[in-house]
Amino acid sequence: MRIQVVAVSQEADGHLSVTFESGAGRARGKWVSKSCKPEVGKAYDAEIDAEAIADRQTNTSDGRQGCRGLCIENGVVVLEADIEAIDDDGLAYLRLADDCLLMIETSGDFSTGEVLRITLPFPAVSVTVTGAV
Numbered sequence: 431m432r433i434q435v436v437a438v439s440q441e442a443d444g445h446l447s448v449t450f451e452s453g454a455g456r457a458r459g460k461w462v463s464k465s466c467k468p469e470v471g472k473a474y475d476a477e478i479d480a481e482a483i484a485d486r487q488t489n490t491s492d493g494r495q496g497c498r499g500l501c502i503e504n505g506v507v508v509l510e511a512d513i514e515a516i517d518d519d520g521l522a523y524l525r526l527a528d529d530c531l532l533m534i535e536t537s538g539d540f541s542t543g544e545v546l547r548i549t550l551p552f553p554a555v556s557v558t559v560t561g562a563v
Contacts, residue, residue, distance in 0.1 A: 493545030
């Protein structure tokens, strides 16, 4: 997915975090790329990962509640997307944008076509640059 970095900050543990905008919306994530440092205003092709388990008891509800794709609400990243496919082992493929399919583990009992709203506190979202910088 193509992202543009709008803010960079140093976290207490030494990692960098970035706030970025994309065709899927706005989010904040942990910068895990070793190939380059993030620069405000620069655009990157990146892979976005959600290091969390979608679970109806803790962080997941029915979608269509506002933001579609990615947004930041009360300092937390909210991901709202359709389940495009789901494996037998519960790995769900969520369509965030035409150029972004995100995989996330689930606790089970989810169906293809369902719209999910998942809250992801920092640092559950990670950003990895792909291709040439």
